[in-house]
Amino acid sequence: MFLLSFPSLIPLLRAGLDLDCAESWIEEKGRPLRDFLSEYSKAAVEQGKLRESDIDNALRNQYMTLMRLGYFDNIPRYASLNETDICTDEHRSLAHDGARQGIVLLKNDGNLLPLDPEKILAVAVHGPHARAPEKVMDGDYTGPPCRYVTPRQGISKHVKISHRANTTIYLGGINLHIEREGNDREDLLLPKNQTEEILHFAKASQNPIILVILSGGGIDVSFAHKHPKIGAILWAGYPGGEGGNAIADVIFGRYNPGGRLPLTWFKNKYIQQIPMTSMEFRPVPEKGYPGRTYKFYDGPEVLYPFGYGLSYTKFHYETSTDGTSVTLPATGGHCKGLSYKPSVATTPSCQAVDVAGHACTETVSFNISVINGGGRGGAHVVLVYTAPPPEVAQAPIKQVAAFRRVFVPATSTATVPFTLNVCKAFGIVERTAYTVVPSGVSKVLVENGDSSSSVSFPVKIDFSV
Structure with missing residues (x-):
C-alpha cells in the first residue's frame, strides 16, 4: 500500500x-x-x-x-486479564506442542537421529541461534512469549554440553533482520559465515553433525544435503518461546517429527529463473519463467518439494478405492468454457461448471490406510491432492484438497476417512479467472512425506445439462 x-x-x-x-x-x-x-x-x-x-x-x-468487540464496555472478566492468565502451564504446554508439531526432518542419514541420551552423554553446541536471543525464535506479527527457552537450554536438559564431545549440533538460519514484510531476501542462501562454519565443524567432528535451521522461508542447503559428514537436518521454522524444548525433544527422541514443509524449498538459482517483478504463478514459456509454487512450477528439480518431511519410522498407504464418478447438474447457464491444450481435437458441449453459480453439494468419499512399518509410533500428516484432467491447459499440476494428522502406533495401521466436496476439491481457477470444475477425469493423489509411498485413483466428472 x-x-x-x-x-x-x-x-x-x-x-x-x-x-x-x-x-x-x-x-x-x-x-x-x-x-x-x-x-x-x-x-x-x-x-x-x-x-x-x-x-x-x-x-x-x-x-x-x-x-x-466490547472494547469500551469495561467487561470485568476481560479487564482483569493479565500475564498470569496467559502464562499458565496449559498454555506453555500448548506452545511447546505446537512448536514440536511444526518441526520438519529433512535429512537423517543412517538414522543418526534420534540421539539416545543414555549413550551420548554430551554434545557440542554451536551456531548463532544456539543461544537464540529474543526475536530470533519469533516470526513476524507475534506478541512476546511468556518466556524464551533457547535451543541450548533445551538441549542441556537432556545431556551435558561440552566442546570436547564427539557429537555436534549446529543451530543456524536467518531472522527478521533478513526476512520480514518490507525486507525481502536477496538470495536463498545461508549467510556465508554460517556455511563456512558448518563445513568447518563437519570436517572437524568425529561423527556426522546435526544441522538445525531456524527460518521462515526456504533455504538452499544443497551443500549440507549432499555432505556425508552432515548426517541430519531439521527445520524448526520460528518455533517461539518454547522452541528450545521442542527442538531438544525431537533431537533426543521424546517426539517423533511429523511436520511437512508448507512451501517449496527452491535451489538458489531459482532467483535467476524468474524475476521478482513477475506476478505470474503459471509458467511463461516465451520468457523462460518456470512458474511459482508446487501448483505450477515446472522447472529443474527443487531441493525439497512442498509437503516433504521425514519421520523416525516409515509410513505406507493403501486404499480400497480404485476409482469413482460423479455427475453435477449444469442447468441454467452454469456451463463455462475451458482452456484446452492444442493437441485436444474434440471437447464436450459443457466443458466446465461455474462454482459460484452452483449448489456444490456433491462429494467424493474414501478411506486411506496409514501403515506404520517401523518400531516407533508417530504422528503423520496425510496430504490429499487433486489433479485436473491432463488435457486442460495451464491448470495446476496438483493442489491440496484436504489433510489430516493422525497418530499411528508402531507396527499398526490407522484408517483415515476423507469426504471431499467436489467444487472445493476439484475446482480450479481457469485462465479466465472463473473458478470452475472441469469435465473429464481428474485424479485424487495421496503422497507421504518422502514420496516413497503413494496411492491414487481417478474421479470421472460429468455434467447433466
Whole structure:
C-alpha cells in the first residue's frame, strides 16, 4: 500500500480501505512515512479532493468494530486479564506442542537421529541461534512469549554440553533482520559465515553433525544435503518461546517429527529463473519463467518439494478405492468454457461448471490406510491432492484438497476417512479467472512425506445439462 501515490488515497478510502497498518519503510523528505492515511488524508481534505464525511465514515466503521468487540464496555472478566492468565502451564504446554508439531526432518542419514541420551552423554553446541536471543525464535506479527527457552537450554536438559564431545549440533538460519514484510531476501542462501562454519565443524567432528535451521522461508542447503559428514537436518521454522524444548525433544527422541514443509524449498538459482517483478504463478514459456509454487512450477528439480518431511519410522498407504464418478447438474447457464491444450481435437458441449453459480453439494468419499512399518509410533500428516484432467491447459499440476494428522502406533495401521466436496476439491481457477470444475477425469493423489509411498485413483466428472 505504501508504494501507492497520493492520488490513490481517495478511491481507496471511498472503496472501504478504512485501516492503515502504519509503519512504512519508505522515506519522504528524509523521514519514514509512518501512516499512509494520516500523511495524506489531511492534505486531500485541504485540497478539496476528499470530504470530511469520507474520513468520518472510515472512522465510524472502525469504532463500530471496536464496540462490537466490547472494547469500551469495561467487561470485568476481560479487564482483569493479565500475564498470569496467559502464562499458565496449559498454555506453555500448548506452545511447546505446537512448536514440536511444526518441526520438519529433512535429512537423517543412517538414522543418526534420534540421539539416545543414555549413550551420548554430551554434545557440542554451536551456531548463532544456539543461544537464540529474543526475536530470533519469533516470526513476524507475534506478541512476546511468556518466556524464551533457547535451543541450548533445551538441549542441556537432556545431556551435558561440552566442546570436547564427539557429537555436534549446529543451530543456524536467518531472522527478521533478513526476512520480514518490507525486507525481502536477496538470495536463498545461508549467510556465508554460517556455511563456512558448518563445513568447518563437519570436517572437524568425529561423527556426522546435526544441522538445525531456524527460518521462515526456504533455504538452499544443497551443500549440507549432499555432505556425508552432515548426517541430519531439521527445520524448526520460528518455533517461539518454547522452541528450545521442542527442538531438544525431537533431537533426543521424546517426539517423533511429523511436520511437512508448507512451501517449496527452491535451489538458489531459482532467483535467476524468474524475476521478482513477475506476478505470474503459471509458467511463461516465451520468457523462460518456470512458474511459482508446487501448483505450477515446472522447472529443474527443487531441493525439497512442498509437503516433504521425514519421520523416525516409515509410513505406507493403501486404499480400497480404485476409482469413482460423479455427475453435477449444469442447468441454467452454469456451463463455462475451458482452456484446452492444442493437441485436444474434440471437447464436450459443457466443458466446465461455474462454482459460484452452483449448489456444490456433491462429494467424493474414501478411506486411506496409514501403515506404520517401523518400531516407533508417530504422528503423520496425510496430504490429499487433486489433479485436473491432463488435457486442460495451464491448470495446476496438483493442489491440496484436504489433510489430516493422525497418530499411528508402531507396527499398526490407522484408517483415515476423507469426504471431499467436489467444487472445493476439484475446482480450479481457469485462465479466465472463473473458478470452475472441469469435465473429464481428474485424479485424487495421496503422497507421504518422502514420496516413497503413494496411492491414487481417478474421479470421472460429468455434467447433466
